[in-house]
Amino acid sequence: MSQAPFARRLLTVAAIEALGAYRVLRVADPDAPQPQPGQFAMLAAAERWGGGEDERPYLPRAFSIARHAGGESHFLLEDVGPGTRRLSELRAGDRMWALGPLGQGFTPPGEGRRAILLGGGVGIAPLAILQDELQVSTTVLLGFRDRAHAQGAALLDGARLATDDGSSGHHGLVTELLAADLERDPHAVVYACGPPAMLEVVRALCAEHGTPAQLALEAGMACGFGACFGCVVPARGGGYLRVCLDGPVIDAAELERVEEPGAYGPEGRAGAGAESPTEPGAGRAR
Amino acid sequence: MSIDFCGLRLAHPVINGSGTFDALAAERAFGESLCEAFPFAAFVSKTITLEPREGNPPPRLWEAPAGLINSIGLPNKGLDGYLSEELPRLAELLARAGARQGQPLALITNVMGSTAEELSRLVEACDLRAEIAGVELNLSCPNVKTGLDIGADPGQLGEVLQAVRAHTGKPLIVKLTPNTADVPACAQAAQDAGADAVSLINTLRAMALAPRASAGARRPWLGGGSGGLSGPAIRTVALAQVAAVAERVSIPVVGMGGVQTAAHARGLLDAGATLVAVGTESFRDPAAARAIARELAPPGTPG
Numbered sequence: 001m002s003q004a005p006f007a008r009r010l011l012t013v014a015a016i017e018a019l020g021a022y023r024v025l026r027v028a029d030p031d032a033p034q035p036q037p038g039q040f041a042m043l044a045a046a047e048r049w050g051g052g053e054d055e056r057p058y059l060p061r062a063f064s065i066a067r068h069a070g071g072e073s074h075f076l077l078e079d080v081g082p083g084t085r086r087l088s089e090l091r092a093g094d095r096m097w098a099l100g101p102l103g104q105g106f107t108p109p110g111e112g113r114r115a116i117l118l119g120g121g122v123g124i125a126p127l128a129i130l131q132d133e134l135q136v137s138t139t140v141l142l143g144f145r146d147r148a149h150a151q152g153a154a155l156l157d158g159a160r161l162a163t164d165d166g167s168s169g170h171h172g173l174v175t176e177l178l179a180a181d182l183e184r185d186p187h188a189v190v191y192a193c194g195p196p197a198m199l200e201v202v203r204a205l206c207a208e209h210g211t212p213a214q215l216a217l218e219a220g221m222a223c224g225f226g227a228c229f230g231c232v233v234p235a236r237g238g239g240y241l242r243v244c245l246d247g248p249v250i251d252a253a254e255l256e257r258v259e260e261p262g263a264y265g266p267e268g269r270a271g272a273g274a275e276s277p278t279e280p281g282a283g284r285a286r
Numbered sequence: 287m288s289i290d291f292c293g294l295r296l297a298h299p300v301i302n303g304s305g306t307f308d309a310l311a312a313e314r315a316f317g318e319s320l321c322e323a324f325p326f327a328a329f330v331s332k333t334i335t336l337e338p339r340e341g342n343p344p345p346r347l348w349e350a351p352a353g354l355i356n357s358i359g360l361p362n363k364g365l366d367g368y369l370s371e372e373l374p375r376l377a378e379l380l381a382r383a384g385a386r387q388g389q390p391l392a393l394i395t396n397v398m399g400s401t402a403e404e405l406s407r408l409v410e411a412c413d414l415r416a417e418i419a420g421v422e423l424n425l426s427c428p429n430v431k432t433g434l435d436i437g438a439d440p441g442q443l444g445e446v447l448q449a450v451r452a453h454t455g456k457p458l459i460v461k462l463t464p465n466t467a468d469v470p471a472c473a474q475a476a477q478d479a480g481a482d483a484v485s486l487i488n489t490l491r492a493m494a495l496a497p498r499a500s501a502g503a504r505r506p507w508l509g510g511g512s513g514g515l516s517g518p519a520i521r522t523v524a525l526a527q528v529a530a531v532a533e534r535v536s537i538p539v540v541g542m543g544g545v546q547t548a549a550h551a552r553g554l555l556d557a558g559a560t561l562v563a564v565g566t567e568s569f570r571d572p573a574a575a576r577a578i579a580r581e582l583a584p585p586g587t588p589g
Contacts, residue, residue, distance in 0.1 A: 002314055003315065003316055003319070004315055004319075005316065005319050006312070006316040006320045006322070006323050007319075007572075008572075023449060044570070053354040055519075056351065056352050058350075058517065058518075058570075059349055059354065059568055059569060059570060060350055088572065099571075099572070101559060103315075115562070126482065137432065138437050144497065217413075219344070220344070220345055220347045221347075222347055222569040223568070224315075225312055225315035225316065226308045226311025226314065226570060227572070228306075228347070228356065228358070228569050229358045229361055230344075230346045230356060232341065232346065232349075233344070240340060240344075242311070243489055244315075245311050245314060245315065251585060
């Protein structure tokens with residue numbers, strides 16, 4: 001795992017680009033340590049962070065690092081709450097804070113196993129940098145709610161799609177594609193990030209086929225570095241794991257099941273796995 | 287600038303609020319860079335209880351207007367786990383960080399118990415360990431009989447503290463709850479019963495309801511039901527309570543509540559605090575306390 005410098009970095013937005021229903025936030029971040037795929041950063045706008053409707057956002061938001069190349073860090077945004085809205089309004093030249101890379105990322109598949117990358121909605125973000133860095137060919141299965149969101153698939157190469165409304169690819173859940181794939185050949189490692197309900201299906205399917213799975217979780221998170229104890233998920237066998245410190249990528253075998261994460265507001269479900277605040281309805285994209 | 291706090295020499299007046307900074311976790315996240323720029327002049331542990339606690343079921347956080355409501359539930363390994371697993375590592379980390387800063391960093395252990403007996407056992411165990419420089423008492427624990435927080439009633443607070451005081455000669459700091467009618471009276475009771483210092487304010491009791499559109503609509507959002515409010519939202523409350531307490535007692539006061547900048551810290555110092563603690567702001571910026579301490583230092587002081 002790459003360790004973060006013990007300081008927020010004041011960064012400048014290089015560009016913000018529309019990608020269907022999402023935006024890709026590109027930030028000049030030359031001093032960032034090279035992140036491990038699956039690691040995340042805590043982001044906040046340097047100006048007008050707080051003071052909005054209901055005096056939110058106040059806390060930074062956790063986002064998977066979608067790419068880090070050429071001195072830039074890339075993040076995938078979906079405007080679902082006061083934090084993501086403010087970040088979505090940033091323009092080239094605006095300043096923002098970033099802390100990271102944080103957390104435990106994905107680990108490469110063992111000898112001879114193929115990699116299946118499975119993402120739902122904005123949860124595809126950490127799979128992009130993972131695909132960049134994996135030295136093996138990958139099967140990419142991505143689920144979205146509709147055509148506008150499915151345009152996010154451009155972040156990865158060679159994706160097979162599923163949409164809730166059937167407007168792109170398979171009409172149904174992306175986990176149905178996974179089930180068929182594992183049926184053919186379970187000798188793989190599944191790397192998954194997306195809504196909890198999707199991850200729970202992935203966990204159960206992989207357990208059934210004896211296929212290892214690494215799940216990037218999201219959880220309500222105030223700090224991102226183990227200080228607040230707010231982002232916990234129940235561990236198999238009792239107790240809790242801190243998603244920020246023990247995750248966000250957690251071996252599926254360490255979880256009894258994937259549950260709805262703790263959150264800090266109706267729109268403020270911070271998620272290290274994908275983006276920080278996700279909307280309540282994001283669970284449909286699977 | 288060196289500060290005397292209950293006989294401990296601190297390089298500057300900024301420490302952390304208990305439970306707002308996990309130094310061992312931060313070392314995992316930030317590595318050696320944490321030691322190079324350790325932000326606090328003394329480190330206060332999270333609350334330790336006799337028995338291990340898992341903490342409250344999630345959700346544990348709610349972002350409030352200019353603040354945060356938490357219902358964490360004091361997860362910790364229990365006294366034995368703390369003493370055998372965490373304390374040696376914490377002490378080693380603080381020694382390393384202190385060496386990098388050119389001054390020792392005192393470790394203050396925060397403990398909570400529901401009776402004088404429990405608290406006495408905790409304090410006595412801390413007294414026996416050389417790594418621990420001082421003890422802070424978290425008295426925001428309900429009395430099993432009355433249901434009232436021990437620290438919320440001056441009479442009860444004084445009684446418990448008198449019993450506990452006998453078990454250590456180390457600095458004993460009483461963390462005062464803001465959720466009571468007369469905070470200065472509680473501070474007075476602490477002083478009269480032998481406290482070396484008081485610290486305030488703890489979080490304000492607060493609640494958030496689940497969104498009306500969600501499954502748990504109209505019920506409390508937090509897994510623990512209610513929680514504690516911290517952050518800028520409580521800064522002015524903290525200032526009022528710190529000023530009132532500093533006026534009443536002669537022992538040192540550790541002021542905290544919504545400190546984000548050196549100006550906020552100066553406000554608490556001007557109101558009579560000897561030290562200030564940074565809490566929730568560390569969640570937003572882990573090195574916030576360092577910047578505050580540097581700005582408080584007179585010009586020309588090595589940072």
